[in-house]
Amino acid sequence: MTLRAVATGIGHYLPERVVPNSEFEAQIDTSDEWIRARTGIERRHFAAEGETTSQMAIKACEAALAHAGLSAADVDGVIVATSTPDLTFPSTATMVQHGLGMTQGFAFDVQAVCAGFIYALSTANAYILSGQAKRILVIGAETFSRILDWEDRGTCVLFGDGAGAVLLCAEESAGAATDRGVLAVDLHSDGQFRDLLYVDGGVSQTQTTGHLRMEGREVFRHAVEKLAETAHAALARSGNAAQDVDWIVPHQANLRIITRTAQKMGVDMDRVIVTVQDHGNTSAASIPLALSVGVARGQIKKGDLLVTEAIGGGLAWGAVVLRW
Ligand code: UT7
Numbered sequence: 001m002t003l004r005a006v007a008t009g010i011g012h013y014l015p016e017r018v019v020p021n022s023e024f025e026a027q028i029d030t031s032d033e034w035i036r037a038r039t040g041i042e043r044r045h046f047a048a049e050g051e052t053t054s055q056m057a058i059k060a061c062e063a064a065l066a067h068a069g070l071s072a073a074d075v076d077g078v079i080v081a082t083s084t085p086d087l088t089f090p091s092t093a094t095m096v097q098h099g100l101g102m103t104q105g106f107a108f109d110v111q112a113v114c115a116g117f118i119y120a121l122s123t124a125n126a127y128i129l130s131g132q133a134k135r136i137l138v139i140g141a142e143t144f145s146r147i148l149d150w151e152d153r154g155t156c157v158l159f160g161d162g163a164g165a166v167l168l169c170a171e172e173s174a175g176a177a178t179d180r181g182v183l184a185v186d187l188h189s190d191g192q193f194r195d196l197l198y199v200d201g202g203v204s205q206t207q208t209t210g211h212l213r214m215e216g217r218e219v220f221r222h223a224v225e226k227l228a229e230t231a232h233a234a235l236a237r238s239g240n241a242a243q244d245v246d247w248i249v250p251h252q253a254n255l256r257i258i259t260r261t262a263q264k265m266g267v268d269m270d271r272v273i274v275t276v277q278d279h280g281n282t283s284a285a286s287i288p289l290a291l292s293v294g295v296a297r298g299q300i301k302k303g304d305l306l307v308t309e310a311i312g313g314g315l316a317w318g319a320v321v322l323r324w
Pocket of ligand 1: 029030039154215217218257311
């Protein structure tokens, strides 16, 4: 027998305001046609004035707990993946913990930009396998609309806001590739690529919040090269092969990246969860949002083998293989 971290609840929250591509046409030199053709994005949600990352995360957690049939009193850890925290400190996770009415357990943030949820899932899995915690809320929540340069057409049309949460619970399992739960993790980062995707402000360097800057074409090149590789590595470690995969649940940055990664893995697009058309790139929130939508649509079912993969600023990238 072995311990596994099994997803027992999932939920998400999207801000009310939906912004179609056409809204950008009046402000910058772009078109709905260009955005759809180059990215697959049709619309995204933007947080309302005053709506924070932690508020969205709390709503996603409440949905995940309801889905699991548990309450916040049953949870002993909260991990929030975000690059857009409410404040420099304390962590957004402690605000979520408080918002859920918890005084027990631990809460902290993980910052790995678009790969944040993969890193947070991996961290929660390690806490559960080591026996340090039994039930952890793993959240990806972002308000990227707060760090966009509205005059930079190469970036401002790409991102959106939202939050997704998964409740991971310790369960005794056989220790086989057919177990439910997290089966394998593969993580990487390489700081030599920091200038490809970054925010030009921060506490220590500028004492400002800053704006997102990206060399889109270069990030695209790295994504296409690295995502299939990391997904394959995690799959091999899990004792499964690409033909065993029921769903790829990729980071939702660009439909062309999603398609090429699936092609490289030899997985048909009808086994890929795609939400980028409705959400845009929500950074660390994109995978839990896609998981939650995939479950709500009836695509992802109990027992399905999933591969999640993401890449973002750092560069940081990785994959998690789990059986739902
Ligand atoms: O989540 C973190 C990871 N991030 C990503 O994975 C993003 C990766 N990168 C991408 O998704 C793509 O590189 C973009 C969507 C950002 C850009 O697509 P692209 O096909 O790589 O376009 P490009 O940057 O090579 O630009 C092609 C042309 C340029 O014009 P010229 O120089 O050929 O005249 C751009 O100025 O498209 C122009 N362009 C636009 N045109 C209309 C750039 N942005 C826009 C725009 N509307 N919004």
